[in-house]
Amino acid sequence: MTFGAAWNDIVRGFKQHELWLQLGWQDIKQRYRRSVLGPLWITIATGVMALALGLLYSVLFKIPIAEFLPHVTVGLIIWNFISGCIKEGSDIFIDNEGLIKQLPSALSVHVYRLVWKQALFLAHNLVIWVILMMIFPRPLGWDVLLIIPAMFLLVINGVWVVMFFGIIATRYRDVSPLLEAGTQLLFYVTPIVWMTSTLQSQSAEIGNRARLAELNPLYHYLEIVRAPMVGADLPAYHWWIVLAFTFVGLGLALLAMKQWRFRVSYWV
Incomplete structure (x- = not known):
């Protein structure tokens, strides 16, 4: 079992x-x-959730709906992809026990399968963003093209998340419910239904505490995608943080594949 064999898989x-x-x-x-509606239910469910949360919290935080609703909507769209990769990824090999034992294919096929499915969900939900941009038009400029590398990084990170947590959760079955609970907690501490700029403007003390959000890596993943989509400024440090986590994550996934790839079929 070498890194070469893991990379070959x-x-x-x-x-x-x-x-x-x-x-x-x-x-x-x-x-x-x-x-009857098929996959359109994905878009409808996300749209209704975004509308409900956007209307509610825009009133609570006294933020114009034209500014806050796109923030919440894009945040939910990206969050659904991230949480889907984490929660479903932890069970990916367990759920595909039959295929793993009977189908002579690379183990990573199941990882790509799940990430591809989540990417399709993401593509469906982007229709909501297009509709919002027509309702609340704003100048996007050439910065909107940053969505392409941001989405690419998001998918790459989805691959290592599914691969790493899928292997770990197959060996230690308590990891899956732990990840599900942790993902739910992360939703509330990630600026999806709230904005760091709003907290920073409340007072000096609260503003300084709001900077603690930057310790959450998911905040940076959201920003590199959301900022170009809503026409907001995007400081470069968000990209560097995401790139750093991407390289570290890929290294962890490769290490997990090297150590335990051949044992997954016995653990499932």
């Missing part, structure tokens, strides 16, 4: 794209089987 799994693309699409079709 990752590459071989990516090359089997026809398999995981089809499996990921099949997952969505199976989920909404016999449904």
